[in-house]
Amino acid sequence: MCKKLPTQTQLQEAWKELREIHETHLLPHQVKIPSAEHYSERAKSIWLAVLYFHGNEEVHKDVISDVCQRDKPELGRDQQVRHLKRDGWRLTGKGGYHQLDPYQPSAEWVTERNRQAGRLHADTFDNLKQLYGNSCATCGATEGRPDPRYGQDKVILQQGHMDPAKPATRDNIIPQCQFCNRAYRSDFVFDDKGRVYAVADVGPVRRASRQIQRTIFEWLKSVF
Numbered sequence: 639m640c641k642k643l644p645t646q647t648q649l650q651e652a653w654k655e656l657r658e659i660h661e662t663h664l665l666p667h668q669v670k671i672p673s674a675e676h677y678s679e680r681a682k683s684i685w686l687a688v689l690y691f692h693g694n695e696e697v698h699k700d701v702i703s704d705v706c707q708r709d710k711p712e713l714g715r716d717q718q719v720r721h722l723k724r725d726g727w728r729l730t731g732k733g734g735y736h737q738l739d740p741y742q743p744s745a746e747w748v749t750e751r752n753r754q755a756g757r758l759h760a761d762t763f764d765n766l767k768q769l770y771g772n773s774c775a776t777c778g779a780t781e782g783r784p785d786p787r788y789g790q791d792k793v794i795l796q797q798g799h800m801d802p803a804k805p806a807t808r809d810n811i812i813p814q815c816q817f818c819n820r821a822y823r824s825d826f827v828f829d830d831k832g833r834v835y836a837v838a839d840v841g842p843v844r845r846a847s848r849q850i851q852r853t854i855f856e857w858l859k860s861v862f
């Protein structure tokens with residue numbers, strides 16, 4: 639890369655402008671921005687300042703890594719700029735090149751936020767089931783039909799707890815078929831897409847192999 643890097647003054651100026659644009663256009667969509675007065679305080683603030691500085695130009699991630707090395711040398715060489723998408727930023731480009739549209743959130747971000755808002759606005763279990771296509775959040779079985787895995791029994795959607803340790807409030811409920819609801823008992827915590835993301839009881843650990851139990855044991859010893 640022999641292209642000249644933007645100066646620190648230019649980047650600070652870019653960061654300041656970008657924060658203002660964010661506040662007007664992206665904050666209403668809850669797009670996340672690092673809280674940093676100076677662009678070089680965080681890795682992500684450097685990435686964003688460099689991308690915004692280059693405007694409509696695509697920037698290779700190596701250029702962004704070069705700026706990081708210059709202005710915050712403790713950061714690694716391989717900066718994962720694409721992770722900005724997870725915070726709602728609209729990035730385009732491929733093959734290691736990125737371009738930022740600072741005026742609107744990414745389409746995926748909007749879809750996901752609408753989905754979550756829909757979940758919280760569903761005032762009856764029927765409405766909530768509709769948001770899930772009248773299917774089990776965990777296995778996808780459709781309500782009212784027999785499921786080939788379970789013979790002739792028709793699928794009934796029940797109010798499954800996301801976190802079994804918490805009350806069955808609206809934000810803690812997903813539709814689950816009677817089979818999933820029964821099989822998982824109170825062993826797991828689910829996210830709002832019905833995916834397991836934590837254990838909620840000792841059962842799954844008890845059923846795990848000795849090797850996994852040992853790994854968990856070693857980890858727990860280091861924590862407590």
Ligand SMILES: [Zn+2]
Binds near residue numbers: 774775777778815818
């Ligand atoms: Zn299911």
